[in-house]
Amino acid sequence: AAGVIQSPRHLIKEKRETATLKCYPIPRHDTVYWYQQGPGQDPQFLISFYEKMQSDKGSIPDRFSAQQFSDYHSELNMSSLELGDSALYFCASSVGDPRKGYTFGSGTRLTVV
Amino acid sequence: DAKTTQPTSMDCAEGRAANLPCNHSTISGNEYVYWYRQIHSQGPQYIIHGLKNNETNEMASLIITEDRKSSTLILPHATLRDTAVYYCIVRVSFNAGGTSYGKLTFGQGTILTVHP
Numbered sequence: 001a002a003g004v005i006q007s008p009r010h011l012i013k014e015k016r017e018t019a020t021l022k023c024y025p026i027p028r029h030d031t032v033y034w035y036q037q038g039p040g041q042d043p044q045f046l047i048s049f050y051e052k053m054q055s056d057k058g059s060i061p062d063r064f065s066a067q068q069f070s071d072y073h074s075e076l077n078m079s080s081l082e083l084g085d086s087a088l089y090f091c092a093s094s095v096g097d098p099r100k101g102y103t104f105g106s107g108t109r110l111t112v113v
Numbered sequence: 114d115a116k117t118t119q120p121t122s123m124d125c126a127e128g129r130a131a132n133l134p135c136n137h138s139t140i141s142g143n144e145y146v147y148w149y150r151q152i153h154s155q156g157p158q159y160i161i162h163g164l165k166n167n168e169t170n171e172m173a174s175l176i177i178t179e180d181r182k183s184s185t186l187i188l189p190h191a192t193l194r195d196t197a198v199y200y201c202i203v204r205v206s207f208n209a210g211g212t213s214y215g216k217l218t219f220g221q222g223t224i225l226t227v228h229p
Binding site for chain 1: 147149151154155156157158159162200216217218219220221222
């Protein structure tokens with residue numbers, strides 16, 4: 001079965017650089033969620049999109065932005081990277097019905113040096 | 114979303130049942146109980162969810178108390194590959210105005226270690 005695809009799997013950036021993470025949801029899933037997980041931390045919700053519109057917002061820094069495109073894939077753009085942005089970034093997708101569990105991707109490991 | 118309380122860690126012998134408790138005393142009538150697990154550095158994996166009835170699937174069983182203030186996840190025959198962090202999450206489960214309320218809020222989960 002198709003899963004949630006995230007790219008790249010690993011990314012190394014220097015401070016003050018920008019990074020773009022991509023997420024391709026399961027086909028026919030219309031909702032995408034982004035999470036950040038720092039070392040030894042629990043996943044923290046960043047932002048979500050439903051039918052290409054932002055549906056909820058969590059603790060996402062102003063330096064980050066995201067969008068969902070017409071094909072439902074999503075991109076998380078991160079600018080002015082800081083050392084503290086080093087983390088695993090997970091994307092998850094679901095159908096619009098939140099009574100159903102949703103599926104996470106394998107994540108992108110971002111390292112800022 | 115309601116807050117949950119789980120033990121920080123638990124041990125289980127391989128082949129035995131693992132029973133993971135969760136308290137959610139402030140749960141609302143429209144909130145489901147979800148269980149996810151995360152094996153080291155992998156994406157969280159959905160296990161099971163329920164509203165008020167007990168549920169069972171190929172991975173686990175979920176027992177919810179009648180007052181819905183607590184629940185137990187049961188892995189009937191734990192294996193070494195079940196070693197993971199297990200998260201109990203309560204979550205609003207309806208759409209309002211066409212906007213998804215699907216956000217999951219992860220709290221401190223239970224580190225389950227299955228040993229030989």
